[in-house]
Amino acid sequence: MERMSARRPRDGKQRLFSIPPGTPFLPAFARALLExxxxxxxxxxxxxPLALANATIYVPTRRAARALRSILVDINPAKGLSAKAVSGFAFGNASEKKSAILPTIKPLGDVDEDAAFFNAGSSGVFDINPPIGTAERLLLLARLIRPWRESLPSHVRALFGVDDVSVPATTSDAIxxxxxxxxxxxxxxxxGAKWSELATIAPEDLADWWxxxxGFLNIVTNLWPDILAERKLSNPAAHRNDLIWSEVKRLRTHPPAGPVxxxxxxxxxxxTAELISAIAELPNGAVVLPGLDRDLDDAAWQLLASATDNPSTYGHPQFGLRKLLDAMQTLREDVEHLDDMPASxxxxxxxxxxxxxPAETTDAWGKLDMEADSLHAAAQTIDLIEAANERGGGAGRRSRLARCDQ
Incomplete structure (x- = not known):
């Protein structure tokens, strides 16, 4: 699908915000929205009752969308107090029978393909091939994988020495x-990576085995695209990306009248980053980031931009936000913090x-101007939860994560 590289001219400063990590995100966002x-x-x-009706809000997941709807239902905009929900699409004080239409709340990347047909500027949706089904894709790939070992060139088979290539041995292996x-x-x-770059990444000592x-990945680089083209289908991830790019194009060519x-x-x-950039450029657009670090000094912040030279920065919690701000051509100083938290x-x-x-800048610890009592007080509401592995999670597992009580 054709992608737009040109940015829509900005009429003014982007509306960029951040909610601190110690603040419950969705309740704080809902308050800021209504205020x-x-x-x-x-x-x-x-x-x-129609105040929020023409707004569109994108959140990361379906779960976040449900939670935000519930929060908006429970907020009485007239009094700013908690109230019982009147219905699943309204908010208000149940005793006063008030109700209102909620904004449209969408999970990012979960573009409504059917609704897009009726939106101005969404004609590109008609050109997007539908996604292939999960079972159909597995069976077709297994059919390509099953004869793979017989198709290996002799010089590649020689790498295995006396051992025969035994995978896949059965149809189950192929699946x-x-x-x-x-x-x-x-x-x-x-x-958004390119398969063509695979041939250049192997170290010399692994070149033969690479x-x-x-040879195995030739299945997806050469054979699989022809199968999809023949069936006029697309991979699910590519289909989702194309829908998002279609939404980006629509927002830039036909900006909606209401807030996004x-x-x-x-x-x-x-x-998704491009969609966020497109929303930030809208006259009525706004972006609210989760927990942008405003305390990290410039040296450490600049280090996060050098992931190519320092792969360890990929694991830093702020790496994704730094990359997003760079893509939006925005400085960290341009982000307004919705800060209602107490001093503690x-x-x-x-x-x-x-x-x-980042480890490369930990020499700055020696220059901290915090007193021991302040550090001790700040750590009083932090617990250490140990995990069995890096991913953590799961019942009965222990996770090495700092939990901050609200």
């Missing part, structure tokens, strides 16, 4: 390999920032 802090002149009179191969395809397409891998806000995303997927939580935020400082 008119995100988009000038919106929502106007919050007691108007398992197909599942992994499908996951790899989705990851590569989600990240040919085995390249994206909240809580770090833009880790390139297509503000101090804790600074301590956590220092604890997560």
């Amino acid at each position: 008119g802090r995100l988009v000038e002149g919106f929502p106007g009179n919050p007691s108007d 398992w390999l197909a599942r992994d191969l499908a996951g790899l395809m989705d990851q590569v397409e989600t990240d 040919q085995v891998t390249l 806000i994206v909240a809580g995303s770090t833009g880790s997927i390139p297509a 939580k503000r101090l804790r935020e600074r301590v956590v920032s220092e604890a997560l400082r």
